[in-house]
Amino acid sequence: MEQRTVGRSGLRVSRIGLATHTWGTHTDADEASVQLAAFTEAGGTLVDLSPGYGGGKAQRILADLLGDLVSRDELVLSGCAGVVWHGPGTGIGDTVPAAPVVDGSRRTLLAQLDRTLRELGTDHLDIWSIAAWDPYTPLDEVVATVELAISSGRTRYAGVRGFAAWQLAGLAAIAPITAIQTPYSLLARGTETDIVPAARHHGVGVIASAPLAGGILTGKYRDGVPADSRGADEATAAEIRRRLDDERAIRVVDALVTAADGLGTSPLAVALAWIRDRPGIASMIVGARDIGQLTGVLAAETLELPRAIAAALDDVSARPE
Numbered sequence: 001m002e003q004r005t006v007g008r009s010g011l012r013v014s015r016i017g018l019a020t021h022t023w024g025t026h027t028d029a030d031e032a033s034v035q036l037a038a039f040t041e042a043g044g045t046l047v048d049l050s051p052g053y054g055g056g057k058a059q060r061i062l063a064d065l066l067g068d069l070v071s072r073d074e075l076v077l078s079g080c081a082g083v084v085w086h087g088p089g090t091g092i093g094d095t096v097p098a099a100p101v102v103d104g105s106r107r108t109l110l111a112q113l114d115r116t117l118r119e120l121g122t123d124h125l126d127i128w129s130i131a132a133w134d135p136y137t138p139l140d141e142v143v144a145t146v147e148l149a150i151s152s153g154r155t156r157y158a159g160v161r162g163f164a165a166w167q168l169a170g171l172a173a174i175a176p177i178t179a180i181q182t183p184y185s186l187l188a189r190g191t192e193t194d195i196v197p198a199a200r201h202h203g204v205g206v207i208a209s210a211p212l213a214g215g216i217l218t219g220k221y222r223d224g225v226p227a228d229s230r231g232a233d234e235a236t237a238a239e240i241r242r243r244l245d246d247e248r249a250i251r252v253v254d255a256l257v258t259a260a261d262g263l264g265t266s267p268l269a270v271a272l273a274w275i276r277d278r279p280g281i282a283s284m285i286v287g288a289r290d291i292g293q294l295t296g297v298l299a300a301e302t303l304e305l306p307r308a309i310a311a312a313l314d315d316v317s318a319r320p321e
Contacts (some may be wrong), residue, residue, distance in 0.1 A: 017286065078125070134161055182209060
């Protein structure tokens with residue numbers, strides 16, 4: 001798998017990253033093991049994690065695989081901190097709580113980072129990101145915390161997730177921010193107008209999250225909602241069903257299916273290849289429930305998208321002015 005540098009740093013990551021957000025919920029430990037093995041055998045290095053994935057189960061599953069299945073040094077581990085959960089659980093235990101709250105204080109950021117390192121049995125992350133903008137924590141405190149995490153060796157690089165362009169610009173101007181992880185897909189192109197230019201200006205690499213728009217861009221919802229899909233999940237069904245009724249989404253999916261038929265591949269691979277080739281993109285984070293889905297994702301690595309098809313997808317997915 002091709003490796004790319006992140007922004008103006010020397011950090012190199014695979015241009016497809018493996019998401020672990022389904023681990024511990026829709027993906028059990030055995031299946032996670034199969035996925036990680038296939039991903040690394042294909043040359044993948046970037047693995048996305050969070051203390052909140054699966055109520056903390058995802059990190060513990062990954063911890064069990066490090067060393068035994070794959071060497072820690074073979075991976076670029078990308079974690080985050082800054083969101084806590086209040087309710088029946090803590091976000092780290094076995095119960096997935098219902099109320100996430102942003103907390104970017106030094107106390108919470110470092111506590112979550114240290115807990116992640118202990119659980120993974122490693123002394124550092126490769127990318128450690130602030131998970132969300134906290135309007136109640138002074139920016140100077142966030143900057144000092146990022147600098148401490150790097151200078152103490154807890155992380156090699158720092159990043160942000162889900163920041164608006166002005167938030168990224170404000171922080172990156174005074175802190176060593178290397179990456180931003182942000183939603184970006186054929187159905188979410190607002191990133192191109194503000195975040196991508198801001199990232200380029202500050203030398204920050206863009207890592208696309210949700211590049212398949214919750215599975216909509218795979219084309220699997222064209223003939224209804226499969227019983228085992230995210231669209232059938234009460235937690236995500238409303239948003240997915242709303243987008244399925246959007247005329248622009250329908251046009252984009254139809255265009256992906258047409259392109260895939262012509263290229264002898266899947267709509268999923270075409271959608272990922274389009275994102276992969278966008279200017280400023282260092283990598284994209286893609287999740288899979290099982291090895292079958294992951295195999296389809298990895299197929300996008302070798303797909304060369306003709307310029308005419310890329311241009312047609314640009315046109316059909318553009319929002320009217």
